[in-house]
Amino acid sequence: MPGRPGGxxxxxxxxxxxxxxxxxxxxxxxxxxxGGLGGLxxxxxxxxxxxxxxxxxxxxxxxxxxxxxxxxxxxxxxGELVPDALDAIDTLLRDFRTGEKQRIDVDLLxxxxxxxxxxxxxGRFEIISAYRSPRTNEALRKxxxxxxxxxxxxxxxxxxxxxxxxxxxxxxxxxxxxxxxxVGFYPDSNFVHxxxxxxxxx
Numbered sequence: 001m002p003g004r005p006g007g008x009x010x011x012x013x014x015x016x017x018x019x020x021x022x023x024x025x026x027x028x029x030x031x032x033x034x035g036g037l038g039g040l041x042x043x044x045x046x047x048x049x050x051x052x053x054x055x056x057x058x059x060x061x062x063x064x065x066x067x068x069x070x071x072x073x074x075x076x077x078x079g080e081l082v083p084d085a086l087d088a089i090d091t092l093l094r095d096f097r098t099g100e101k102q103r104i105d106v107d108l109l110x111x112x113x114x115x116x117x118x119x120x121x122x123g124r125f126e127i128i129s130a131y132r133s134p135r136t137n138e139a140l141r142k143x144x145x146x147x148x149x150x151x152x153x154x155x156x157x158x159x160x161x162x163x164x165x166x167x168x169x170x171x172x173x174x175x176x177x178x179x180x181x182x183v184g185f186y187p188d189s190n191f192v193h194x195x196x197x198x199x200x201x202x
Contacts, residue, residue, distance in 0.1 A: 056077075059072075061125065062089075062093075062125050063164075066096045069092055074110060075106075077152070092127075096138060104156045111195070125164075126191075131153060132153040152197050153195075157181075157199065160192070182201070183198070
């Protein structure tokens with residue numbers, strides 16, 4: 001999986017915890033340019049602002065349906081990965097049953113960001129499942145069908161989501177059109193599985 005460069009970062013990360021407490025993480029390199037992202041009130045407006053500033057931003061908005069946690073974050077600034085933002089994503093996408101964390105594959109985040117931009121960065125991704133510890137994955141295998149023994153979830157390379165601004169079938173179609181990794185569609189449960197494994201669909 002891609003590494004995470006150190007060094008200074010250039011954004012303001014806002015993390016909304018389940019209790020409604022707002023945590024701010026300040027990073028200074030380009031804060032003046034992006035104006036603290038204007039409180040991230042509208043991630044949909046970022047592309048125009050970024051273009052005007054000559055920056056490249058990769059933005060994501062999440063809601064974890066099991067923990068109630070929310071996160072709006074820019075994890076690439078001018079093409080550079082932002083360590084604090086990646087750490088916040090790792091925390092949000094942890095195994096919520098055990099609290100264990102795994103480094104989330106940046107390629108998976110890039111796929112999500114591409115899809116988010118495809119739908120005008122509106123709404124948010126609702127997380128059904130992200131990283132799974134071996135213990136959690138084994139328990140799910142015993143409880144239900146369709147859970148792989150060596151799931152991509154075990155490696156931080158898979159996520160099950162829906163996007164509030166798009167029909168789930170449309171999200172699936174957009175993901176398939178990218179030709180990246182695996183795309184699974186679960187209409188009864190209303191979510192799409194995305195992973196960075198071989199290209200395949202089901």
